[in-house]
Amino acid sequence: MRQCDICCGFFRSLVLAFVGVAFAFGLTVLTMAYAVGHISGGHFNPAVSVGLLVGGRFDKKDFVPYVIAQVIGAIAAAAVLYLIASGKAGFDAAASGFC
Numbered sequence: 001m002r003q004c005d006i007c008c009g010f011f012r013s014l015v016l017a018f019v020g021v022a023f024a025f026g027l028t029v030l031t032m033a034y035a036v037g038h039i040s041g042g043h044f045n046p047a048v049s050v051g052l053l054v055g056g057r058f059d060k061k062d063f064v065p066y067v068i069a070q071v072i073g074a075i076a077a078a079a080v081l082y083l084i085a086s087g088k089a090g091f092d093a094a095a096s097g098f099c
Contacts, residue, residue: 046070 033042041058043049046067052058058066085091 040066043070045074 029044032044041052043052043066049058049063049066049070053060053063082093085096086093
């Protein structure tokens, strides 16, 4: 087997992995937008809120409370993930780069 065949195969598998992960995240956001978008307008992270603010589709007075709620939600989600992962035998937060 030639070196080029090994490299091309490796990169081909990476591309498929990146595409798969991108589709997974994209479909997750799409599902959340359809499921709860009518409640918050689809503000799942501060970047969305900034974009809507800059685009004139979001009131300036609501921006700071939305961002605060998003950050609190992110911290709560990270805490839940940490609790779930720490229940696994052999999990080390520092070694895995979690914290």
